[in-house]
Amino acid sequence: MFKRPIFQEVVYWGTFFFAAVIVGYLLVALVKLSSEEESAFQSATNYRDRVQLVTVLTSEGSFTIAFMRSQAPLTVKNFVKLAQSGFYDNTEFYNFRDGVFVENVESGGTATPRLEGANTRVGEIFEEWVEDVKIARGLVAMPARGESLVDSRQLLFFIEDDPATRGEGYAVFGRVIEGMDVVERIRRITPKTANTASTAPASLESIVVD
Structure with a gap:
C-alpha cells in the first residue's frame, strides 16, 4: 500500500x-x-425606552424631568420623540389652576415624526390607557381625553398639590426632580392666557434628551 x-x-x-x-x-x-x-x-x-431624564431649557433657567415609565410608557416614548424633533421648542408658558403649561398650537397634526402606537402624526391625539394619579407638586403630564386618549400638543407642569384630584384628564408621565424654583418663577411672571399678558411670558426654549 x-x-x-x-x-x-x-x-x-x-x-x-x-x-x-x-x-x-x-x-x-x-x-x-x-x-x-x-x-x-x-x-x-430601544433608545427612547432607555432615556431616563430630560433637561428643559427656558428663558428663566432650566429644570430636570425624570420619567415615570411604568405609569405611561407610550406617553414617555412619544414625548422623547417630540422633544428630539423640536416640537415644543420656542413655545410660551401660561398658567392654569395647578401650575403652568406650554402648547404647540401650530402643529395642525401635519408635522413629523409619527407617534408611537398610532397611525397619527405629532400634534394629534394618540391612544394609551391612562391611570389615575393623585395630583402632586412636580408632576408632568399631557392632557387626556377620556381614559385612553392623550393629546401630545400640551405639556403641563404641576406646582400645587391637589389631593382631591386623582389625575382625571391628565396622562402623568414624569416628575420635576431638580429646578422647581424655576417652574415657580415661570408661574409668577406668566399670565393665565395670552390676552391677559402684561409682560412677555416665559418661554420653553428647548428640551435636551440626556
Whole structure:
C-alpha cells in the first residue's frame, strides 16, 4: 500500500490544521460582528425606552424631568420623540389652576415624526390607557381625553398639590426632580392666557434628551 512520505504527511496535516484555525477564526469574527451589529441596532431602536431624564431649557433657567415609565410608557416614548424633533421648542408658558403649561398650537397634526402606537402624526391625539394619579407638586403630564386618549400638543407642569384630584384628564408621565424654583418663577411672571399678558411670558426654549 502506498504511503506518503513523512514530510508530506506533516505538510498535509499542518495545512489542514492551519485552514481549520483560519475558518474557526473567521466564524468567530463573523459571529462577533453580527452580535455587535445586533447590539447597535437594539441600542438605536430601544433608545427612547432607555432615556431616563430630560433637561428643559427656558428663558428663566432650566429644570430636570425624570420619567415615570411604568405609569405611561407610550406617553414617555412619544414625548422623547417630540422633544428630539423640536416640537415644543420656542413655545410660551401660561398658567392654569395647578401650575403652568406650554402648547404647540401650530402643529395642525401635519408635522413629523409619527407617534408611537398610532397611525397619527405629532400634534394629534394618540391612544394609551391612562391611570389615575393623585395630583402632586412636580408632576408632568399631557392632557387626556377620556381614559385612553392623550393629546401630545400640551405639556403641563404641576406646582400645587391637589389631593382631591386623582389625575382625571391628565396622562402623568414624569416628575420635576431638580429646578422647581424655576417652574415657580415661570408661574409668577406668566399670565393665565395670552390676552391677559402684561409682560412677555416665559418661554420653553428647548428640551435636551440626556
